[in-house]
Amino acid sequence: MIKNYPLLPNRSLTYFCTMIDLQDTICALSTPSGVGGIAVIRVSGKKAIEIVDILFSRNLRSVESHRAVHGWMLDGETRVDEVVLTVFHGPRSFTGEDTVEIACHGSIYIQQRLTQMIIGAGARMATPGEYTMRAYLNGRMDLSQAEAVGDLIASESAAAHEQAIHQMRGGFSKEINALRDQLIQFASLVELELDFAEEDVEFANRGQLSALVNEIKRVVDHLRDSFQLGNAIKNGVPVAILGAPNMGKSTLLNALLNEERAIVSDIAGTTRDTVEDDLILKGIRFKFIDTAGIRSTTDTIEQMGIERSFTKARQASVLLLLFDAVNTSREELVDFVNEVKIQAGEKARILLVANKADNAAFKEVEVMAKTKELGEYLIISAKQGLHVDALKQWLIDGVELGRVNSGETVVTNARHYDALSKASASLQEIIIGLQSQVTGDFLAVDIRKTLYHLSEITGQINADDLLNSIFSKFCIGK
Secondary structure, X not given: OOOOOOOOOOXXXXXXXXXXXXXXXXXXXXXXXXXXXXXXXXXXXXXXXXXXXXXXXXXXXXXXXOEEEEEEEEEOOEEEEEEEEEEEOOOOOOOOOOEEEEEEEEOHHHHHHHHHHHHHOOOEEOOOOHHHHHXXXXXXXXXXXXHHHHHHHHOOOHHHHXXXXXXXXXXXXXXXXXXXXXXXXXXXXXXHHHHOHHHOOOOOOHHHHHHHHHXXXXXXXXXXXXXXXXXXXXXXXXXXXXXXXXXXXXXXXXXXXXXXXXXXXXXXXXXOOOEEEEEEEOOEEEEEXXXXXXXXXXXXXXXXXXXXXXXXXXXXXEEEEEEEOOOOOHHHHHHHHHHHHHHHOOOOEEEXXXXXXXXXXXXXXXXXXXXXXXXXXXXXXXXXOEOHHHHHHHHHHHOOOXXXXXXXXXXXXXXXXXXXXXXXXXXXXXXXXXXXXXXXXXXXXXXXXXXXXXXXXXXXXXXXXXXXXXXXXXXXXX
């Protein structure tokens, strides 16, 4: 038996009970605030049905779970609103508690008055994320699934939605738990050896343990490395369009968005500040940034714009470096590329974009000579829309969208990435220890670390301040 392993769900309420009473019945508006056709007020807790029953024109106590009931919300003898109530008996509800959801008319006055009536009958306002926190604490979902609820609400693209659904359904949790379960079996044997240290016996086959640890590390590293893609799916891919004045940056932005988003002019230095807009391509959100033209200038305002261009370049994942396919010399292009690399660093992916291919003097062979050994390039005419679709496809391919469509788990959460990185480091220590033939007590320490970091992801081990940090980011009604 494993000794002192905090591997079972450790859902301490100590921190939360100093802030809120989780035995309270809570209520909050679960639909967006403001006027709408319908608003939904959620009431959850031991007395949810009892409290709403006081205010409803029909008897709720005998209503079966998952049934909708039509009637009136009453303030004394006054009819406040005609509503539809849906009753959920715990544990078969989102929070795992008795829950009533009130679908009322979307008047702000009605929303506020009904909420005041419910509080007056014995409930209190929910804190941010308290519904999802209760679902987690009541075992309705693990921590990674709870975080996926927030990701689902915030999803702005098909790919972000798909990954949130996958995680919320437990796909990621199953992979992590499978790794933990395999490692726990060997951890138990290693711990058992410590009880028989004087007999110098080995219960855990070192060869099998080494093979298992190497396989687990391979999977953990694969999940960790998927975060770059996952972060792009969740937060979008920032793409900075850079170039000297009059290279067609604003024209390209307009062509990509298929609308007149940026002002286009033949006058050099028209763009003094960044212009940003989003475009969803194949389910991935790209955040395009049109920047001020980069050149030597004594104009103070233009200099500020150029500095902002480099600031955005440093923040971007992709840099589109525009140059004139005819009039930019190789020397100018080399200097420009080197300047961007110095200012923006080497981490972003760079594509050289030869624009103005509609010029009668354009020759592809000359573009090839200019870009030789400088990196990938693409020839376009932003003005005529030539090869703009090819540019979009290059962006999509760079995000490795195929991995998303295959249904593979992709890590989208920075906390999960951190835990996986620490787990990988602990696994490496186990591998080194096995190679050095260290004793079981040293192996046990590194195995415990690995199990701890894997368990952090699903919340089987947690710290109260971590839970508070996660759930405080949710809206009030969730």
